[in-house]
Amino acid sequence: MYYSSGNYEAFARPKKPEGVERKSAYIIGSGLGALAAACFLVRDGQMKGERVHILEKDPIPGGACDGYQYDSVGYVMRGGREMDNHFECMWDLFRSIPSIETEGVSVLDEYYWLNKEDPNFSLMRSTVKQGKDAKTEGKFGLSEKGTQQIMKLFFTPDEELYDKRITDYFDDEVLKSNFWMYWRTMFAFENWHSALEMKLYIKRFIHHVGGLPDFKALRFTKYNQYESMILPMIKYLEAFHVQFHYNTKVVNVTFDVEKTKKTAKQITVIRDGAEEHIDLTENDLVFITNGGCVENSGMGDQNKQAPYYKEIREGGGWDMWRKIAAQSEDFGHPDKFCYDTEQTNWMSATVTLLDDKVVPYIEKICKRDPYAGKVVTGGIVTVEDSDWLMSWTFNRQPQFRNQPKNQLVGWVYGLFSDKKGNYIKKAMRDCTGKEICMEWLYHIGVPTDKIEELAEHSVNTVPVMMPFITAFFMPRKAGDRPLVVPKGCVNAAFLGQFAETQRDTIFTTEYSIRTGMEAVYTLLDIDRGVPEVWGSVYDVRDLLHATIQLRDGKKLTDMNFSMKEKFAVNKVLKKIKGTDIEKILKEYHVI
Numbered sequence: 402m403y404y405s406s407g408n409y410e411a412f413a414r415p416k417k418p419e420g421v422e423r424k425s426a427y428i429i430g431s432g433l434g435a436l437a438a439a440c441f442l443v444r445d446g447q448m449k450g451e452r453v454h455i456l457e458k459d460p461i462p463g464g465a466c467d468g469y470q471y472d473s474v475g476y477v478m479r480g481g482r483e484m485d486n487h488f489e490c491m492w493d494l495f496r497s498i499p500s501i502e503t504e505g506v507s508v509l510d511e512y513y514w515l516n517k518e519d520p521n522f523s524l525m526r527s528t529v530k531q532g533k534d535a536k537t538e539g540k541f542g543l544s545e546k547g548t549q550q551i552m553k554l555f556f557t558p559d560e561e562l563y564d565k566r567i568t569d570y571f572d573d574e575v576l577k578s579n580f581w582m583y584w585r586t587m588f589a590f591e592n593w594h595s596a597l598e599m600k601l602y603i604k605r606f607i608h609h610v611g612g613l614p615d616f617k618a619l620r621f622t623k624y625n626q627y628e629s630m631i632l633p634m635i636k637y638l639e640a641f642h643v644q645f646h647y648n649t650k651v652v653n654v655t656f657d658v659e660k661t662k663k664t665a666k667q668i669t670v671i672r673d674g675a676e677e678h679i680d681l682t683e684n685d686l687v688f689i690t691n692g693g694c695v696e697n698s699g700m701g702d703q704n705k706q707a708p709y710y711k712e713i714r715e716g717g718g719w720d721m722w723r724k725i726a727a728q729s730e731d732f733g734h735p736d737k738f739c740y741d742t743e744q745t746n747w748m749s750a751t752v753t754l755l756d757d758k759v760v761p762y763i764e765k766i767c768k769r770d771p772y773a774g775k776v777v778t779g780g781i782v783t784v785e786d787s788d789w790l791m792s793w794t795f796n797r798q799p800q801f802r803n804q805p806k807n808q809l810v811g812w813v814y815g816l817f818s819d820k821k822g823n824y825i826k827k828a829m830r831d832c833t834g835k836e837i838c839m840e841w842l843y844h845i846g847v848p849t850d851k852i853e854e855l856a857e858h859s860v861n862t863v864p865v866m867m868p869f870i871t872a873f874f875m876p877r878k879a880g881d882r883p884l885v886v887p888k889g890c891v892n893a894a895f896l897g898q899f900a901e902t903q904r905d906t907i908f909t910t911e912y913s914i915r916t917g918m919e920a921v922y923t924l925l926d927i928d929r930g931v932p933e934v935w936g937s938v939y940d941v942r943d944l945l946h947a948t949i950q951l952r953d954g955k956k957l958t959d960m961n962f963s964m965k966e967k968f969a970v971n972k973v974l975k976k977i978k979g980t981d982i983e984k985i986l987k988e989y990h991v992i
Contacts, residue, residue: 402886402923404903405930411493415929417447423684424448424925427668429651430690430718431457432464433910434896436634437494437917438688443641444497446925450641456670458650458716462635465695466910468625468801474702475861476801476810477751479695480870481794482626483587483619483780485609488911489932490918498633508633515623519797522617523779524768527582529786532766532846537579539614540953545961547574548951554600562597563878570596580951583613586783586792588908589816593744594874598906605906608937610947616780625800630910648672650716653724654687654893663729665893671716683892686924688917691725691883692735692899693718694873694908699866703834707866711742719869722899726883731890733883738875738899742868745875748829749814750837750864752793756807758859762845763795763809771795771809781814784844789815789822789829793841813841818866824852834862873898873907885916886923894920904934945989957991 405411426442428435439455442448455462461469468478484491495508503511527535543551554562554570567590568576575581576592584590588602603610612618622629639645655667665687668679681687696717699708713719722735739745754760763771767778774797781792795811804810818830824843825836832840838856847855856862882901886894894900898907900916918931937943949956962970974992977983986992 402919403930404933406933410930413929415445415927418925418927421446421448421925424686425452426686428455428688430464431455431462432690432897433466434913434917435688435690437914438896438921439638439643440494440634441918441921445927445929446921450643453643455643455645456649456651457647460647463627463631466626466631468627470801475863476753477863478625478812479698479749479865479867481812482910484910485618485620487935489935490915491911493932494914498637501633501636512622516620519775521619521621521776521779523615525766525782526614527783527785528766531844532762535785537614540579541951542579543951544574547578550575551951554596555603559597562600564876565596566593566876567596567599568592582783582785586781589747589871590874595876598874601906604938607947608943611950619780621796623797624802628802651721652716653721654689656728658729661889662891663887663889664891685892687893688920689893689895690897691718691722691895692738694870694898695867697868701834701864703861706831706833707864709830709866709868711868713739731883731887734881737877737881738872739869745872746818746868747814747816747870748818748864748866749812750834750862752811752813752838753861754809754859755861756859758855762847766845771798774798787823787844788820789817791815791844830866834864837864838862885919894924896920942989945991949990
């Protein structure tokens, strides 16, 4: 497997890998990474679909990319996915996945035109005092010291950031700024999370720093991610006769571990209550989704709080990874990520507006008509003075194909599930759906004498507790996540958010799809380049633009230099006068 860039290889079709007719594949899980691996197996690996087996413990596919209507509960979306134009592996895949809504076009075509014609941006990024504009005015509000702390982290070698927390590098100069409010609520970072992951995110999305305050860099699917992304992939795979095995719980994968070689020999599953064993040869490829950010999710309803399942269960992604990791150091250290759910949980809730009584309060904040079928909030709206650190969003409506025309479906989440609310004096985790809705209604400006009535009769709210939703952000070091294909593995690979690949960042659709692509290309030795991570961190234009954006437009010459420093700067400026260096510095407003 090797990386490539540019379009020379982007449109090339690889030759059929040698010996693929004799190979089979077993994919554990049916999340985005697993389905991507299956798609790459049949598209680029040219493996017969009948020889590809997807083993899923649940009765439906999709993993974290969900969007369902449950009988007697209502619509549920545990989360949402923000995407950008430089998810190179994702778009490489979706150019080949046919739309299930428009004949003759791909999912990429559909997505491209949607976001071209209806570009995303927010008109009110945050609120205070019950729905009033927080007036951040697109500013980061960083002091020079705060900017320097971010720059220092950016240039610190990865090795020095192993097992370090964000608070080891940032103090209140950053943590009390608008920048941190934008950042932590958009990406769901907590102060105690990994400094290494924070640095990788800054590098990965350096070209989007200027878009943080208003989300203009983001793109969204038309419907929820299950209907817009997962269902087209399922239809594509079914057309190739890929075999789906639902209600099939994988308990363990047993390896033969030698000094220079690791071979998956057996998969242990529980199906219909009975234990079964799938024996493997070197021609049987195993793709393992280890861990899981939505593992142990507990769903409540309008009148019931969501259960908080802290204990790791047999047959789940964490338990399976522990059993696999016990066989070799090269298979990672799951307990670095799942040892304390108090550091890795947050809650979400799906709100379905059953009539138009709440709509005026949403319109006042988003400044758009939610029924227009176009961008509504343009990303999350953060309630800055919420003790839950609540954010909420309404994407284009309808969010579900079968959604009644007079209903709107939105999403609310709180980073601090253990804190008492400002209106409902209970921890978010102890609240029913109705109570979470009441807290949300309070923060969007509904008069207190109307809140309970509206939460009871005009909104259906379904809460979900996710104990491990940010487990991948926990401080870590090299080796804590297994490589996509660990050293010496001849027929096994790891997929998803707890596999390790170069330069990319977890908690993105791109990361899951990238691991699937790299796994298939490595094990089948496919002779085509995997698109490398977009190189904006190496582009001086993006670096200059991001630097000035972080400083809210203040130029280099506006810095508080000492006399000695000012003399040195002026000396440099004289040296570059009349050169292309001066031209680019002026173009990007550095001088």
